[in-house]
Amino acid sequence: MTHPFSELVVGGVLLAPFVTYAVAALAIFLVLRPILRLSGFARLFSHPPIAELSVYVTVLGLLTVFF
Numbered sequence: 537m538t539h540p541f542s543e544l545v546v547g548g549v550l551l552a553p554f555v556t557y558a559v560a561a562l563a564i565f566l567v568l569r570p571i572l573r574l575s576g577f578a579r580l581f582s583h584p585p586i587a588e589l590s591v592y593v594t595v596l597g598l599l600t601v602f603f
Contacts, residue, residue: 557603561596568595
C-alpha cells in the first residue's frame, strides 16, 4: 500500500507535503502553548524553550506518521 502525497500549490509553486505538516504542527503548537503555560510546563525544565521545541518536533512527527 502506497501513500499518495499531495503537494501544496502556492502561486504555481509546488511545495512538499512536509511544508504543510510543518505549518499544521506550528498551528497546533500555538494552540497548545497557552495550555502548557497554564499547567506549569516551564517549571519542570531547566531550559523551557528547548522543551517547547521538543513538543513542536513531537507534534510534527506525529503528523508525519499519521497523515
